[in-house]
Amino acid sequence: MNGTMNNGASAGLEKAYRIGIDVGGTNTDAALLDSSLRCVHKVKVHTTADVNEGIVEAVRRLLQESGVDAADIRYAMLGTTHCTNAIVERKHLGRVGLIRIGAPATTAVPPLAGWDATLRTAIGPHSYMASGGYEYDGRKIAELDAAEIAGLCRRMAGEVDAVALCGVFAPVNREQEKLAGDIVREVLGPDMPVTFSSEIGSIGLLERENASVLNAALLQVIAGVVRGFEAALNGFGIDAQLYICQNDGTLMKSEYALRYPILTIACGPTNSIRGAAHLSGLSDALVVDIGGTTTDIGVLVQGFPRQSSAAVELGGIRTNFRMPDILSIGLGGGTIVRPDGPGGVTVGPDSVGYELTKRGRIFGGDTLTATDVAVKLGRAVWPGTDSAALDESACREADAVMQQLLEEAIDRMKTSAGDVDVILVGGGSILVPEKLAGAARIIKPDHYDAANAIGAALGEVSGESERIYSLDDWKYDDVIHDAKQNAMNEAAAAGADPETVQIVSVEDIPLAYLPGNALLVKVKAAGRL
Known part of the structure; x- marks a missing residue:
């Protein structure tokens, strides 16, 4: 891509175009980039009540005005406000069954504390607490009761579209959440979508629980987005790998987005930030x-x-x-x-x-x-x-x-x-x-008015790891190595080429309020498509 390849390879790469689309409240911006990530063409159309109309019109104008053959477009990236709007407007949300795995330790504050009536109504009445949970260092507070989980599932059968599972300190030890997930699918069917809080939020229980329920409620929304995007591209004969923009400025495969739609929240500003970095060189x-x-x-x-x-x-x-x-x-x-x-x-x-x-x-x-x-x-x-x-x-x-x-x-x-x-x-x-x-x-910089769409099209995919370790049980170097490996694995799962994944940032924070020489470690990794 930098002139070191032979002419034949360069000619082939020149036709590997990518489309970046960013749907905003006022305008839908779209940009067409070549294999060297240079902006070939950009368009701006009004966002309509049906945002898919704006996406279709943007793709149509890109192809028509640039003259690029649809067959030469290999990647298509979408940054969208669908999920944000669904939460803010309380529309199109799915019904969610929540099981908090933390009794008797966490019963003082009920699930969905602080939620208003409109959002509670949209989610549905199925929020329960079950025995289980872990201490900060992974030791069990209580055993998971399989019969109890199965009974709660039977109570919500036929009345929920997805299930959210949230265990105390689950990001440290995910075992009980995974076991509960197996029971959910045994009782409610293998196709029942399950959101695991350990894959969504940070350590704090109530905030992580809220994020997990919202993620589960958005699964139908993101499925409609992906289907609409696929239909828009197929209508123009574009056979491209689909990616959805995350709110950390990177991408995830559409299959990954179907599991974690909440990661699209606030991706618009981050697309602009990534586009600004690319266009300015800073x-x-x-x-x-x-x-x-x-x-x-x-x-x-x-x-x-x-x-x-x-x-x-x-x-x-x-x-x-x-x-x-x-x-x-x-x-x-x-x-x-x-x-x-x-x-x-x-x-x-x-x-x-x-x-x-x-x-x-x-x-x-x-x-x-x-x-x-x-x-x-x-x-x-x-x-x-x-x-x-x-x-x-x-x-x-x-x-x-x-x-x-x-x-x-x-x-x-x-x-x-x-x-x-x-x-x-x-x-x-x-x-x-x-x-x-x-x-x-x-x-x-040049193309400053399309930085959001250009940022959407940039091809890095990220993964993150956040976990509390006890230095009484681990050596510091082993902790950092484990956290880095987890972040790199997450990046590869989201669609990054494992050969190109690199560590972007490492942060470790001693937790003086916890016993056992506890250390919170956050690592981010990113790699090319």
Whole structure:
């Protein structure tokens, strides 16, 4: 790929194209990359109520406008908001049977504590506690009662679409969850989908339980996404390997996504971060992604998005599965500017969204937007529009407010007092001046407006391991080796070429509040398709 192959091999590789699609709330972006990961063509279409329509239209335009033969497309990657929307809107979720393996130790707090009535209704009434569980070091709290698990399964028979199993400290020892899974499939049938909490979340029981139930509830949603994506590609004669974007900036095979749909949550901002790294050539920077409604700011660390270390609320539910560390503010191309707000000019946080070209002042509408301000101040040129009637002093005041919002957000995401490189991506990047306080350099790379779709198409696949080890029982070097091997195995299972898998990060945290010289080890590995 770098010119070291013979001509015949190079010619064959030139035709190994890949499509990256990122479905956002306002637009669906798509990019076509060649075998050297160069952007050949990009398109942007409006996201509709049926998001598959936007995907079909994006693929149609990519093929038509680029002239690339559908037979030469080998890979297709999709970043989607389907699962996020399903949780937020409480729609299309499956009915879930939950069994917490932790009695008598965990009975003080019932399952689904803190869930609102609408989400409880969507999930269904089948949440139970059963005996079992482990200590932090893998010692049993209580034995698993097979007859008890089987009885609970019979109570939920015919009334659930999936089962979630959550054991105390299951990420340390998965044996009881696996045994319970075997019983579930014996009673409810071999095709009953089962989500194991040890494969989803971190150590904390309640947050991991919540994440596992949500994952089980999303299994039908992701199945519809994959079927729709396959149908869209098949309709154009594209026979490609399908990948779905994860929220750590990497990919997973569609088969893997069918088991872990919750890992797609918040993949949009991470696609933009990965795309920004690829387009700019930087591996450590702040990424500012400005869309039509919001600005998402993330941190690029060694080429990947920084992960959040705190528990994350998802649709009002507290979870602890991995999520990107993203700060969102209400500033985008369609953000509404009010010149006569209380105390002067106010900016947002509301937006006209996809109605920008109808409601914006430069388009003949009656609403002053951030895009109007950028055009008036000469930062952007929009053919066929007129900004002469806009009040320049009001626009300059609004620009100062927007600049302050960005500078404060950048300062909140920095980990040191010094200036940092800032990569600008997204169509709303026209709002940003040439200099910002706290930014050493402001880089706006080629194809910045399609960074999310390009990030979706980049071909690395990751795996993670998170486990507590007792150094009374393990040597430190053996602990790190075991954790690395587990992460590499997970990456290979998700679709990475085992020969290319490398360790991306290793983090070990002594847990002073636990006996036995306990150590929490987190490892991430990634490799090429």
